[in-house]
Amino acid sequence: xxxxxxxxxxxLAQRIATALLRAGGGTTASLQMPPLQGDSTDAGQIxxxxxxFLSLPLAPVVFRKARVSMQDGELPKYELLVSAAxxxxxxxxxxxxxxxxxxxxxxxxxxxxxLFLIEAISASENQGQAYLYRLLLQEAxxxxxx
Amino acid sequence: xxxxxDTFYIALRSRLASVNPARTMTLRAVARxxxxxxxxxxxxxxxxxxxxxxxWTGMQADLQLAAILAQMTCEIQYSTVGTQANAGLDRGRALxxxxxxxxxxxxxxxAQKMNYTVNPATAMETMVxxxxxxxxxxxxxxxxxxxxxxxxxxxxxxQGEQ
Numbered sequence: 581x582x583x584x585x586x587x588x589x590x591x592l593a594q595r596i597a598t599a600l601l602r603a604g605g606g607t608t609a610s611l612q613m614p615p616l617q618g619d620s621t622d623a624g625q626i627x628x629x630x631x632x633f634l635s636l637p638l639a640p641v642v643f644r645k646a647r648v649s650m651q652d653g654e655l656p657k658y659e660l661l662v663s664a665a666x667x668x669x670x671x672x673x674x675x676x677x678x679x680x681x682x683x684x685x686x687x688x689x690x691x692x693x694x695l696f697l698i699e700a701i702s703a704s705e706n707q708g709q710a711y712l713y714r715l716l717l718q719e720a721x722x723x724x725x726x
Numbered sequence: 727x728x729x730x731x732d733t734f735y736i737a738l739r740s741r742l743a744s745v746n747p748a749r750t751m752t753l754r755a756v757a758r759x760x761x762x763x764x765x766x767x768x769x770x771x772x773x774x775x776x777x778x779x780x781x782w783t784g785m786q787a788d789l790q791l792a793a794i795l796a797q798m799t800c801e802i803q804y805s806t807v808g809t810q811a812n813a814g815l816d817r818g819r820a821l822x823x824x825x826x827x828x829x830x831x832x833x834x835x836x837a838q839k840m841n842y843t844v845n846p847a848t849a850m851e852t853m854v855x856x857x858x859x860x861x862x863x864x865x866x867x868x869x870x871x872x873x874x875x876x877x878x879x880x881x882x883x884x885q886g887e888q
Contacts, residue, residue, distance in 0.1 A: 612768075618755030622842050625739075626732045627766035631754060685755075687768030699771045720769075 593706035598640060598663040601712075606640025609660055611670075611686040612695070633687060636674075638666045643691050646716060658696060660689060660715040664703070667713055679703070679713060688720060695720040727785075727796045729841050730854045730881030734800065735763050735780055737837040737854075742778070745830045746823075751777045761831075764803075773872065776820070778828070779803045784878075793852075794883040802828060802859070805872040814869050821864065821871045828875050832859055839881060852882045 612633040623629045646657040667679045676682050680701070689696045696717035703710040742749060742759045749760040751774060753767065760777035773779060784799030804824045808817030836855040840847045859875040866872075 614754035616755060618753075620756045620758065622732075622736055622847065623845070624754075624756075625758070625766060626735060626763060626842060628843060631768075687754075697769055697771070 587707050589707040589709050591709075593711035594663070594665050594709065597704075597711040598665050601640040601642050601661060601663050604642050606642060606663075607691070608637050608639040609641045609643065609662070610635035610637050610690040611682070612636075612688045612690060613686055631687075635690065636670055636686075638662050638670065640666070641691075655719045655721070657699065658691075658717040658719070660691065660696075660717055662713040662715065664710040664712055667710075679710065683713075683715070689715065689717060691717075693725050695722060695724070727798065727881065727883065729839055729843075729850060729887060730796065730879060731763075731782060731798065731800075732842045733837055733840045733854045733881075734856065734879050735761070736840065736842065738778070738780070738831045741831045742827065745827055749776065749827070773803065773805045775870070776806050776824075777804065778824070778831075787883075791882075796881050796883060798879045798881075800856075800877045800879050802875045802877065803872065804828070804875075805870050807869050807871075817869065817871050821873060825861065825873065825875075828859055828861075832856065832877060839884075850887075851884055854879060854881045856880065 613636045615632045615634055619629050619631070621629065640663055642661040644659050646659045667682065671679055671682050674682065683698060683701050686698060689698060697720050698715055699718050700716040702714045704712040704714070739759050739761050742761050750757055751760045753762060753774070762774065762777060762779055764779050764781045779802070781801045781803060782798055783801055786797040788795040788797065806817055806820040806824065808814035808820050835858070836853045839850040839852050839854045841850055857878040859877050862874040862876070864871055864873050
C-alpha cells in the first residue's frame with residue numbers, strides 16, 4: 581500500500597551534509613569532463629588528438645582512504661564524499677538529466693593534483709532526495725600532475 | 727602496426743554504420759557508431775552496453791619474410807541487458823543480433839591499409855587482413871550478457887612505417 585503521509589522536503593539533509601563535509605576538512609575535487617563540443621574526427625577516436633577534458637569543480641568533498649582489504653600489487657582505493665548540493669549545481673548548469681548522467685560522462689576525478697578513476701557511485705537519500713554521493717575511486721597509474 | 731590497428735577499427739566502424747545505422751552511442755559528447763577502441767578511450771568501470779569494444783591483446787611478428795608480418799589479436803567485446811520496453815527479457819535476442827552484426831562487420835576479411843596520422847588519411851601499399859571470428863561463450867553477470875569474439879589481424883610492415 582502506498583504511503584500517503586505528507587512529506588515536505590526542505591533541503592535540510594542537503595544543508596547538513598554540506599556543512600558536515602565542509603567542517604570535516606572539505607576540499608575541492610574536479611571531475612574530468614569531455615568538452616561540450618566533442619571531437620568527431622577519426623583522429624579523435626584512435627587516440628591521436630588530445631581529448632581536451634574540462635575540469636568541473638565539486639565542493640565541498642571529503643576524500644579518504646577506503647577500508648578495503650588490499651591485494652598484492654593492487655592500487656589502493658579511496659572514497660570521495662560529495663555534497664549533493666554541489667552535484668545539483670553542476671547538473672543544472674550542464675542541463676543534464678541526473679547526477680548519474682554527470683558521473684557517467686566523467687572520465688575520472690582529480691583530487692589534490694592526482695587523477696583517480698571512478699569505480700562505483702552510490703547516493704544517500706532523505707525523503708527521496710539525494711544529500712550525499714559516495715564515489716569509490718582507484719588511483720590511476722599515470723603519475724602526471726593534474 | 728598502429729596503422730593496421732587504426733585501419734581495422736575505421737573499417738569496422740564504417741561497416742557498422744551501414745549494417746545497423748541504429749547502433750549508435752554518445753561518447754565524449756559525440757554521437758557515433760557503437761564501436762570503440764578501448765585503449766583510445768578513458769578507462770571505465772562498466773562496459774559500454776550495446777556497443778562493440780575492441781581490445782588489442784596478442785602480438786606476434788614473422789621475421790622470416792621479405793617484410794615483417796605482424797599478427798595481432800583483437801578481442802571484440804560486447805554486452806547487452808536487452809531493452810527497457812521488454813524489461814530486459816529480450817537480452818538473448820539482443821546479444822544474438824550483435825553476434826550477427828560481428829559476422830557482417832568482419833566480412834570481407836580485408837581492407838586497404840590507411841595512414842590516419844595525416845590529414846586527409848592516405849592509402850598505403852598493402853592490405854590489412856584478418857581471420858574469421860572465434861566466438862567465446864556467453865558470460866552472464868546479473869542481467870548483463872557479454873561475449874568476446876577473437877580475431878587475428880595480419881599486416882605487413884611497410885618501408886618507413888613506424
